[in-house]
Amino acid sequence: MRGPVQEAAAAVAAAVARLGANEHLAVLDLRPGRTASWTYRRAMASAKNGIYIAAGHPMADAAIDLSKPKTILSLAVPVLAGWGTPGNVIAQRAGFHLIQAEAVESRTAAMADQWLRIQPGSEEALGKGLLQALNGQSPSAAAEATGISEQQIAALWNQLKQNGPALVLGPADSPATAQLNQALGALGQTVVARSEAPVPLKWSNTAAAPVDLASIEDRSIRVLLIDESTPAESASGTYLPWSLLERKLVPDNPLVVTLGWTREGYGRHSQFVLPTGVYPEVADDIPPAVDSVAATFRMSVPLVHAPEGVVKPEEFIARAAGMEVAGTLRERAEAIHRAGRGTLFTYADGQSSAVKDMKVDDFWKALQAGGSWMDEAAPARPPAVAAAGQTAIPASVSANDLPLVAMFVDAPSSPLLSKIYQESNLHLGPGRVALNPDEARVLGVEDGGRAELETLAGRISVEVSIDPAVPSGAVLVASRAAVLDMCSAGSRAKVVRV
Amino acid sequence: MISETKQFPAAKYGMTIDVDRCNGCGACMVACAVENNVPPAHEGATDRKGLTWLRVYKVDNGLEYPDHRTAFVPVMCQHCNHDTPCVHVCPQQAVDLDPATGVVGEMPQRCLGCRYCMAACPYHARYFNWWDPAWPQGMEKTLNPDVTPRMRGVVEKCNFCHGRWHAAKQLAAASGEPSGQPVEYTPACAEACPTGAIRFGDLNNPASEPAQSAKKADSFRLLEKLGTETKVYYHSEREWVRQTAQAPRPPQAGKPAGKEIARG
Numbered sequence: 001m002r003g004p005v006q007e008a009a010a011a012v013a014a015a016v017a018r019l020g021a022n023e024h025l026a027v028l029d030l031r032p033g034r035t036a037s038w039t040y041r042r043a044m045a046s047a048k049n050g051i052y053i054a055a056g057h058p059m060a061d062a063a064i065d066l067s068k069p070k071t072i073l074s075l076a077v078p079v080l081a082g083w084g085t086p087g088n089v090i091a092q093r094a095g096f097h098l099i100q101a102e103a104v105e106s107r108t109a110a111m112a113d114q115w116l117r118i119q120p121g122s123e124e125a126l127g128k129g130l131l132q133a134l135n136g137q138s139p140s141a142a143a144e145a146t147g148i149s150e151q152q153i154a155a156l157w158n159q160l161k162q163n164g165p166a167l168v169l170g171p172a173d174s175p176a177t178a179q180l181n182q183a184l185g186a187l188g189q190t191v192v193a194r195s196e197a198p199v200p201l202k203w204s205n206t207a208a209a210p211v212d213l214a215s216i217e218d219r220s221i222r223v224l225l226i227d228e229s230t231p232a233e234s235a236s237g238t239y240l241p242w243s244l245l246e247r248k249l250v251p252d253n254p255l256v257v258t259l260g261w262t263r264e265g266y267g268r269h270s271q272f273v274l275p276t277g278v279y280p281e282v283a284d285d286i287p288p289a290v291d292s293v294a295a296t297f298r299m300s301v302p303l304v305h306a307p308e309g310v311v312k313p314e315e316f317i318a319r320a321a322g323m324e325v326a327g328t329l330r331e332r333a334e335a336i337h338r339a340g341r342g343t344l345f346t347y348a349d350g351q352s353s354a355v356k357d358m359k360v361d362d363f364w365k366a367l368q369a370g371g372s373w374m375d376e377a378a379p380a381r382p383p384a385v386a387a388a389g390q391t392a393i394p395a396s397v398s399a400n401d402l403p404l405v406a407m408f409v410d411a412p413s414s415p416l417l418s419k420i421y422q423e424s425n426l427h428l429g430p431g432r433v434a435l436n437p438d439e440a441r442v443l444g445v446e447d448g449g450r451a452e453l454e455t456l457a458g459r460i461s462v463e464v465s466i467d468p469a470v471p472s473g474a475v476l477v478a479s480r481a482a483v484l485d486m487c488s489a490g491s492r493a494k495v496v497r498v
Numbered sequence: 499m500i501s502e503t504k505q506f507p508a509a510k511y512g513m514t515i516d517v518d519r520c521n522g523c524g525a526c527m528v529a530c531a532v533e534n535n536v537p538p539a540h541e542g543a544t545d546r547k548g549l550t551w552l553r554v555y556k557v558d559n560g561l562e563y564p565d566h567r568t569a570f571v572p573v574m575c576q577h578c579n580h581d582t583p584c585v586h587v588c589p590q591q592a593v594d595l596d597p598a599t600g601v602v603g604e605m606p607q608r609c610l611g612c613r614y615c616m617a618a619c620p621y622h623a624r625y626f627n628w629w630d631p632a633w634p635q636g637m638e639k640t641l642n643p644d645v646t647p648r649m650r651g652v653v654e655k656c657n658f659c660h661g662r663w664h665a666a667k668q669l670a671a672a673s674g675e676p677s678g679q680p681v682e683y684t685p686a687c688a689e690a691c692p693t694g695a696i697r698f699g700d701l702n703n704p705a706s707e708p709a710q711s712a713k714k715a716d717s718f719r720l721l722e723k724l725g726t727e728t729k730v731y732y733h734s735e736r737e738w739v740r741q742t743a744q745a746p747r748p749p750q751a752g753k754p755a756g757k758e759i760a761r762g
Binding site: 080081082086087090105107108110111115117280303304305307412414415416417418419420422423424425426427469 | 518522524527528531532536538539544545548549550553554563564566568569570633634636640692693
């Protein structure tokens with residue numbers, strides 16, 4: 001019987017067959033660093049004109065060693081609220097003084113040692129101001145942009161310099177952050193390179209290298225396969241606005257297939273949306289967290305059967321390239337076991353065992369039961385810095401009729417998360433924006449009322465919450481794909497009553 | 499011959515919550531709902547009509563920046579040990595204080611939905627089922643078989659994960675441990691808390707972490723002046739947080755806690 005999966009596969013095959021010499025079959029991986037990511041890379045290496053696009057950080061192999069710094073300046077990074085491994089962050093928390101520079105009192109700002117309230121969208125400006133202070137220049141422009149005085153910026157730089165080792169955490173593609181960490185000696189000390197967990201040699205020998213979106217020629221992708229099986233809202237740092245992807249598609253009949261858990265993401269722009277399973281229905285591995293210095297390998301295993309008709313993105317994409325895959329997680333586990341390095345931690349008994357002392361079947365069984373493999377510590381070295389590609393809608397567009405600056409918070413997505421936004425006011429719910437009461441009064445919008453959020457890239461219907469914690473001149477936006485297509489953090493926006 | 503029944507000292511389950519560690523993520527709220535088959539919000543549910551056995555409140559000290567401070571306070575049934583208000587007012591005997599565990603239990607089968615207990619609870623920790631429970635299609639597969647969903651028209655609340663306590667009892671019995679002996683278990687919220695802010699144990703066991711934490715200088719209970727002798731202890735090194743806990747009701751977003759205290 002021919003269903004949507006077969007139709008999509010046939011459409012992909014037909015489109016691949018008519019690929020021009022300069023046209024591509026591309027895979028966009030929203031959660032790189034998994035075993036499935038290696039399958040995509042192998043599939044694209046074997047396919048005609050295949051390319052693998054990994055959404056994410058330009059320093060993808062970088063990890064932060066939280067045991068090293070004594071002072072951390074965070075430029076609106078949610079250090080204490082979901083950024084790293086919670087247990088590790090809390091364990092290291094007493095060892096560093098946290099200065100949170102942020103326009104709104106986020107959950108991290110609330111728990112930081114020092115909250116430095118800056119103007120909305122001025123994080124990069126503060127970074128540049130610190131660089132000027134470093135070079136003995138007057139940070140006057142930064143003072144104007146951030147709303148804090150030149151003396152405060154200079155004092156902040158001295159605080160970092162004198163209470164080292166210090167580290168600056170900033171937006172993923174922030175040049176100022178990278179330069180500050182260079183100046184503070186953090187690169188190679190607290191910002192270190194992390195290798196990946198071992199993979200079978202036949203994989204690494206036949207895998208396509210990840211390609212940055214910005215380096216792909218415009219109008220060159222004929223077939224785009226998107227693995228969106230991870231909720232975009234929980235990976236807002238890696239979501240690529242549709243307008244940036246669209247300009248890479250060929251102008252005549254490009255084919256976009258989204259394999260996702262929701263129709264509200266890239267599915268809105270795709271010819272085919274194929275449903276994927278979600279935790280706890282599927283087996284998948286978990287990329288290491290940003291504060292994990294050593295390579296790790298952990299798995300989620302299915303606890304319930306996935307519904308009929310869901311697709312495994314790994315299998316679909318491999319088939320599109322003429323490959324058949326099965327049991328890749330087991331193959332990966334065997335490769336790790338063969339390498340004989342590191343330890344396996346089992347949560348049930350709190351024990352660590354050396355992998356070299358384990359049989360491969362026992363190792364696999366323990367991984368399936370929730371065990372976590374961690375590589376041996378390697379000598380610290382600085383990460384390789386790839387060119388920062390454009391992954392966000394330009395934020396600094398000046399527009400006099402867009403008086404607000406957009407700031408983002410992750411929005412809950414699963415139905416039971418209604419407990420934390422609809423049935424309580426702990427978090428901003430999906431489809432909502434929050435405004436300062438004074439701002440709302442001027443705009444004529446009420447708490448719970450409908451409005452439209454407008455940016456240069458479009459407008460979208462939202463529900464308004466009024467929150468005195470939101471600074472004037474800003475609008476706090478719950479991130480979701482439709483909004484992330486329109487604006488990024490720091491974009492100019494306005495809210496219009498409807 | 500009649501054998502003598504061995505008497506074990508009763509357990510007094512309790513909790514300590516380190517407010518200084520809570521980052522307001524809400525994982526405890528979600529874990530609680532998953533464990534106890536609390537359904538996702540009905541379309542018409544609001545923060546007044548929802549079912550949140552455990553609710554994290556955001557409170558602040560009411561001061562302007564740079565002196566402004568915020569904290570997150572998880573609040574669930576405080577399991578009052580003395581003059582338990584909800585037990586007193588229930589006309590159906592649907593609420594009881596279990597002498598063997600110290601847990602304030604709720605029997606939905608007996609509840610007639612008068613909501614006297616909700617009015618009596620000083621902690622706003624009781625919730626009424628305004629709608630029949632419903633889960634999105636497919637999600638019913640993830641329901642906990644150890645917990646019965648409640649029907650429309652009855653009140654429900656935290657019971658320190660009664661299903662888990664039963665499971666621990668069964669496990670102990672299967673292991674040959676004597677019946678009636680207090681068992682160790684962990685409620686879902688404590689298990690899910692990523693920062694380790696919530697700890698659970700037997701307050702009658704001096705070696706348990708909650709028993710020890712409860713004695714710390716900066717420990718406090720909500721509305722201690724009521725004399726309800728709750729079994730949920732909080733801890734914060736911040737004076738204003740400890741003061742907020744004595745306010746007449748959990749402060750809400752946008753309403754400064756400091757002023758509440760001044761009025762109280």
